[in-house]
Amino acid sequence: MIGRYLVTGALVVQGVVAMAGEPFRVEIVSSPAHVPLGIPADLMVRAENVSGAPVPVAFNRPPLSVQVQSDSGTEIHCPFCTGRWGVVRRLLPANWRYVENVVVPLKEVGRYSLQAVLKHHWNMDKKPAEYPDIWWGRSLSQPVKVEIVEPQGIDREAYEWSGHDPLGDSERYGELLGRFPTSTYAAYVVWQRWGRVTAGGWKSASDRDTFLSWLAGDPDEEYLTWNLPCTHDGRIDSSVTTRLGGRKALECRDQWLELVLASHPDIWFADEVRLRLALDRYRLGDREACAAGLEALAAHGRPYVASKAGELLAAMRAEGMLPGEGG
Secondary structure (H helix, E strand, O other): OEOOOEEEEOOOOOOOEOOOOOOEEEEEEEOOOEEEOOOOEEEEEEEEEOOOOOEEEOOOOOOEEEEEEEOOEEEEEOOOOOOOOOOOOEEEOOOOEEEEEEEEOEOOOEEEEEEEEEEOOOOOOOOOOOOOOOOOOEEEOOOEEEEEEOOOOHHHHHHHHOOOOOOOOHHHHHHHHHHOOOOHHHHHHHHHHHHOOOOOOOOOHHHHHHHHHHHHOOHHHOOOEEEEOEOOOOOEOOOOOEEEEHHHHHHHHHHHHHHHHHHOOOOOOHHHHHHHHHHHHHHOOOHHHHHHHHHHHHHHOOHHHHHHHHHHHHHHHHOOOOOOOOO
16 A cells, blocks of 8 residues: 655656657656665655746646556555646746655555656646647656565664554654664654755855855854754753754754764765755864865765755855865
8 A cells, every 4th residue: 555645845866758749857866775664755856847948837836746656556646636726827947947855655565666747737637728838748757666675673673662653753753763763764754854955956146145145154143943852062862852053953963964874874865964964064164074075975976966065065165165176
């Protein structure tokens, strides 16, 4: 059985299928190869205009869904297909790109094939007569393979402790981190909450400047605070929840991220965690560590993270924020 489908705004890249005559390319840029039962297939999906020209479409939010094939058959997961979605003519520019984080819960052990699908509209099959020029087609990504496996070792302990649903109750995440800090379930929670990054490019020079200004700011001058599993002095401790801000919050979060990498150095989101840590190094005043981390990711990271790390290096050096060429 396949669970319900959840989508949160974010991004993608991997195999490519461009259907003949279709103006859009859809890619799954990040996906797990295998995960223990209880963790969803958490995908990063990207759609982009590859036609070289603006394309008139019938949607505001891109109608992305995921087609899941298993031994029990094929199912389509579309989070917004229920309800009524109107038709609006919109012109997507030649350089249009859209990224989405797509979470597909898979409820049984087994092998699955997943394809991202971009369709002309969420719930209409007939082209409206008033918009004869809009795109009316379907673009698919190359399929990715995801295997759901029986949990082993500490993962099995966490799975049994939770009543076979380790991620089902967010109120128990603190206890999950405390009892099973090196489990894959704990790693997934830490990544979701503090390590996930947007690997897409900036939409404009203004967006880039705003991000760089924030990055260069003093974290202790920010008003935001978070409830984090650390003590008041920033030491990692899942038995407490402390309201932290500024540098203490970064130091607490980074200790959990480092534990993820120590326990799961090759997990599918490890490079996102490394990118988050590299940026946090800059905010904590270590420019050399930030530059070294970004350089390593730009050279050896997963393609979508390598691209983002390269963009960050170039932009930060151009502004004199990092040592090296351009700085």
